[in-house]
Amino acid sequence: KAGVTQTPRYLIKTRGQQVTLSCSPISGHRSVSWYQQTPGQGLQFLFEYFSETQRNKGNFPGRFSGRQFSNSRSEMNVSTLELGDSALYLCASSPGDRASGELFFGEGSRLTVL
Amino acid sequence: SQQGEEDPQALSIQEGENATMNCSYKTSINNLQWYRQNSGRGLVHLILIRSNEREKHSGRLRVTLDTSKKSSSLLITASRAADTASYFCATGLFGGATNKLIFGTGTLLAVQP
Numbered sequence: 001k002a003g004v005t006q007t008p009r010y011l012i013k014t015r016g017q018q019v020t021l022s023c024s025p026i027s028g029h030r031s032v033s034w035y036q037q038t039p040g041q042g043l044q045f046l047f048e049y050f051s052e053t054q055r056n057k058g059n060f061p062g063r064f065s066g067r068q069f070s071n072s073r074s075e076m077n078v079s080t081l082e083l084g085d086s087a088l089y090l091c092a093s094s095p096g097d098r099a100s101g102e103l104f105f106g107e108g109s110r111l112t113v114l
Numbered sequence: 115s116q117q118g119e120e121d122p123q124a125l126s127i128q129e130g131e132n133a134t135m136n137c138s139y140k141t142s143i144n145n146l147q148w149y150r151q152n153s154g155r156g157l158v159h160l161i162l163i164r165s166n167e168r169e170k171h172s173g174r175l176r177v178t179l180d181t182s183k184k185s186s187s188l189l190i191t192a193s194r195a196a197d198t199a200s201y202f203c204a205t206g207l208f209g210g211a212t213n214k215l216i217f218g219t220g221t222l223l224a225v226q227p
Contacts, residue, residue, distance in 0.1 A: 004156075031213050042117060043202065043217035056212040090156060094213050101206075102147065103213060105156035 001026055004106035006091050012112045018079040021109045025072050025093030031055070032074040033103065034066060037088040046089075049074055078111075086113045118203055118218035126224045133190040135221040137203030138183075144206040146179055146186050147215065151200045160188075160201075195227045 005024040013019050025032050034046040045058040049068035066076040072093075078085055088110050092103035118139040127133055139146070145164045149157040163170045163179045163186070170177045176189040190197055200222050204215040 033213055033215075035217075042219050043204075044117075045214050045216070048213055050213075056214045058214075088154065092157075092213075101213065102159045102162055103157075103215065104159070105149075107156045108154075110154070 004091055004093050004104055006089075006106035006109050008109060009107065010110050010112075012114060013081050014114050015081055015083060017081050018077060019081060019111060020075055020077045021089055021091075021111075023074045023076075023091030023093075023106060025074070025091075026104055029093035029095055029104070030072055031094045032068055032072065033092045033094075034074070034076050035090045035092065036060075037090060037108075038084075038086070043090075046076065081113045083113050086111060118205060118216060120201075120203060120218040120221045122221060123219070124222045124224070126226065127193055128226050129193060129195055131193055133193050133197070133223055133225070135188045135201050135203075135223070137186045137188070137218050139186075139203070139205045139216070139218070140184065141205065141207060141216070143181070146177075147204045147206065148175075148177060148186075148188050149202045149204060149217075151202065151220075153199075157202065190223075193223075193225045195225050197223060198225045199223060 007022045031050045033048040037043045048056040052068045063079045068074045088108045090108045092105045120137050147162045148160040151157045161172045174191045179186045200220045202220045203218040
């Protein structure tokens with residue numbers, strides 16, 4: 001089985017722009033979660049989608065949004081980028097039928113905001 | 115913050131030695147998991163221990179869980195240079211249908227050849 005695929009792997013944006021990151025989960029996995037990793041705040045939960053519905057949301061401003069498609073692929077969007085949004089964004093998938101099970105992570109999308 | 119704490123923040127050992135990392139958390143949990151992250155890469159799941167378990171083994175890994183103290187430890191025996199990575203504990207919250215994990219601050223392990 002192919003693993004979790006995240007695109008793009010690296011990107012550079014300027015303040016005020018918006019960005020869309022994509023995640024393709026492992027085939028058959030219905031839950032997709034997103035995490036932000038920064039040196040200062042560590043790994044922080046953004047949101048989780050299950051069967052196209054947001055199942056849980058972290059404590060991030062409304063500039064951070066996401067969605068999940070019927071094929072379980074997910075996208076997250078950050079609007080009006082700020083310097084502090086520079087981070088590694090990690091997507092993780094799981095079968096979703098059992099809560100709080102093992103997560104399978106992609107390699108991440110490294111966003112730099114200038 | 116709900117984030118867990120890990121100690122030490124950094125650990126340097128020689129190949130063949132054992133490495134022990136500790137994790138403390140704040141909330142009631144369904145399970146506790148350990149993940150490894152090589153520099154700037156994605157996280158890899160190592161082991162999961164449920165809240166009603168006290169100890170679990172997987173290869174060279176041994177995990178303990180003390181829910182009364184809200185703490186866990188990860189022991190890596192006979193370390194190898196390839197074990198050099200950051201290690202994170204993560205707690206799966208009690209109740210609710212969610213895969214949300216709360217991650218600890220991480221321990222950076224360096225194994226010298």
